Every structure is written in structure tokens, then in C-alpha cells.
Amino acid sequence: MSNASLDLIDQRILRKLSKDGRISNTQLAQQVGLSPSPCWQRVRRLEQQGVITSYRAILDQEKLGAAEIVMIEVILNRHDDDTVETFGKQMLKMPEVLEVHLTTGEYDYQIKVAVDGTRGYEEFLRKKLYRVPGIRHSRSSFVLRTLKDVQAYLPED
Incomplete structure (x- = not known):
């Protein structure tokens, strides 16, 4: 529409x-x-009509104990159906993964993750992300501050 x-x-x-x-x-x-x-x-x-897809509560990550947001870019070592499907299924199993985007450019995916500080981030990497088969490389950035956070863009006439 x-x-x-x-x-x-x-x-x-x-x-x-x-x-x-x-x-x-x-x-x-x-x-x-x-x-x-x-x-x-x-x-x-x-x-x-599917214009409104759902209603949800916005939760305070800090009060939930995972105040830091990390944006992780991932390159897969292959792009065949099995590797892509396995990666997607693994991301769905991880509750700290808030968003997963298939992207163009140098990296294949951008992942938004909520963690409890640098120790929580290290634990996420070692115990979860790096155990996903098919990842060749990743690069991460901590979000220092969110200036805008909206879920949809409605163009004005």
C-alpha cells in the first residue's frame, strides 16, 4: 500500500x-x-491491510540490566542458502539480539544487541556469536547515545 x-x-x-x-x-x-x-x-x-502490523510496549533496557547497545556488522564466509539460513535461525534464538538486518556493502548483516557492559559483550561474543557457524569476520561499535528511535517513516503529502 x-x-x-x-x-x-x-x-x-x-x-x-x-x-x-x-x-x-x-x-x-x-x-x-x-x-x-x-x-x-x-x-x-x-x-x-497490514499498515498497522502490531502494538508493543517500549521497555527500558537499563532497568532490565542490559543498558548498552552494540551494533555488530558481520561478514559470512559463504552466501549459500544453508549458511544464510543457519545464521538467521541462530540470531532468532538469541534474546539479546534486538534486530538483524541483511545489508548491502562490505558487511552482510548488521545486528543490534543489548548487553550488560563490556563483560556482557565479551560473554555474548565468546559464548554465542562466535559459536555461530559461517561467520568470517565481525566489527562492533557501542552506541554512546541514541538521538532518534522511531519504528516507521510516514511520508508527508
């Missing part, structure tokens, strides 16, 4: 929900200029 098929009300609904997924339908309707029933119908339609 392209942005062109979303009218201004749909776009307002999406912007509000992306900032506060727990907003009540009544509040959402007031803020986008609809009555509750048509607003609810639009939200349901956006869900059914």
Missing part, C-alpha cells in the same frame, strides 16, 4: 498511534477529528 492510498485522516491516525499505541479510541477520534465509530473502523481497516 502506498502513501497515496492513505488519506489525511488515515495519516493522522497513524501518526498518533505511532506516538501512543495505548491511546483510547475515543481520545484518538477526538484528536483526528472523527467520531469514535468511524475512527475504530479506520484503525481496523489499517490493521487488516
